[in-house]
Amino acid sequence: MSLFWIVIRQLAEIEAMATSKKVITREEWEKKLNDVKIRKEDMNKLVMNFLVTEGYVEAAEKFRMESGTEPDIDLATITDRMAVKKAVQCGNVEDAIEKVNDLNPEILDTNPQLFFHLQQQRLIELIRNGKVEEALEFAQEELAPRGEENQTFLEELERTVALLAFEDVSNCPVGDLLDISQRLKTASEVNAAILTSQSHEKDPKLPSLLKMLIWAQNQLDEKAAYPRINNLSTAALEDPAV
């Protein structure tokens, strides 16, 4: 080892000692990792939960056969949910509303905000397709009455109608409403509402656990230097900074 590296290492050690941080070597840490017991069924469950919540219905079906893991929701309901989501993503909002009501009319009845956002999306699609008259009529008849009940809705409505004021919408301040991300946002809102109505969590557990990993590592950083995993997609342990 060159003298340079020896000095660097010594400095790092001194620093670690000064902040009274415990240093856990790779070897010690690997031993701790090996002592952790994780059940295969639990991992399978985690994967199944992801497939089901994210709506990978065929994959969930296959996974049930290949791993014997039971899904925590009736797989048939996923197909319906995904059809609604897809309809919104493709801009067929009317179709989506109908499908949600077929699934469970209570979802929209008890969710005025979601219903408003769907109607707003419908208005956006009309404007996108250049149906100005239809859009105006729809805004006045369906959306304005709701805006009167709720200040936030009113502001949203005004923002949306503003789209009509611009000839070149791609360059206007509210142009983001026409972006694909607006559809995705509305679609995931419907998706979450349907899941909640089926008494299922609206988000899969896996992303939460990954966030928790990052958080737990940050927490431990305050007390110790230890091998971290910085790249989630390779899960490679990186040596502590000492």
Next chain:
Amino acid sequence: MSINSNNSNNSNNNNIKNQDPGLYFLELARASSSTGVEEEEEEAPTELNTINSSGGFLVVSPDKLSVKYTSVNLHGHDVGVVQANKPAPVKRLVYYFEIYVKDAGAKGQIGIGFTNETFKMRRQPGWEANSCGYHGDDGLLYHGAGKGEAFGPTFTSNDTVGGGINYASEEFFFTKNGAVVGAVHKDIKGPLFPTIAVHSQNEEVLVNFGQKKFAFDVKEYEAQERMKQQMTIEKISLPPNASYGLVRSYLLHYGYEDTLNSFELAGKSTVPPIFIAQENGFDEQDIVYALNQRKTLRQLIRNGEIDAAFDKLRNWHPWIVQDDKSSTCFLLHCQKFIELVRVGALEEAVKYGRMELAKFFGLAGFEYLVQDCVALLAYEKPQESSVGYLLEDSQREIVADTVNAMILSTNPNVKDLHCCLHSYLERLLRQLIACCLERRSMNGDQGEAFHLHRVLNSGTHATGC
């Protein structure tokens, strides 16, 4: 072991030639019999400790849930102090207890707080090192010194006052009449006893260790603490498609090929389609390795067709089954035996056991599983017996995972044994649990333990760490 005896054929596997992935699963196969030890309930305080209290100055009622100062106080060393009979339990998010001031007596010098085992039982909690207390006469908070600091309102007759420890934030907190007064950093290590003090004539205090409903809503407080932590965690951002990529590599790793195909097909048709970053390209080639063979073998084993699995292995990867005393062969033989018992072919099972399992009796590492297998024969309803775990689906899964790992280990590109044993997902989960455990152990095992199993089987999101 088998890899050892074969390193001439697999000279590339230098790193892992001395390790047999099968051994890892051998341990798992036995471990699955125990369903994991649940943490035992900790004892919590139930009453006041009448033995270690400053007798003479106070009287503890026969039910040990109230105290009264009976003498006239003269100086600071005649405080009537009493601790709970047990220290506050630590393996939880929050500990909490309450007092009710029945009579503030002559001066209302009542204190509530936490003290350690060596606390001098003649002083107010907070006046001495390793103690902390909230005092009624001045509303000050004392921790470790005779001088208090501004904290909250005073309290007197008819007030309910609570003391708690928040293990997540490492704080003491106090309440008055159901509302939080404030919190202070907890820098005392070791067991802490709920403590109350009375210090002037006729002061009388009732204590509630949870036998009665608290004035303060502890459940709600806990829920809010959890929510706070949850919000912090949810705010962390992940690289795009991190979860998708991990699920995909998991399916690849274990050879769930049909699921993988459906998953990828669906990933392409989502809006927007999912792209996995190119940087994974290299690693991926390694887990695509022998995917179809691994899938086929898993299917056979999951269906209980062990003979067919053996045949395929002899064809595709003869060295894996070459040493009949390897842990992989052993697990396969055990499974074959189990399958015979399952279908009630007991005579055949006995014959098979004599031929293939008998040689493992007395061999360290193999013994327990052989004994458990053979024990299946002793029961009329083996699935209800203590060795019933062998007949569960999870046992087949372990055998399938063993074969899967063995095949992965034949890949000349494989870098180390871990790549064959653990998927990326598993490595991340291990890291998560190890971090939580380590941090908790540095905190003297205080706070809630993180239980992956519990998180996955509950309707709520991940909490506690």
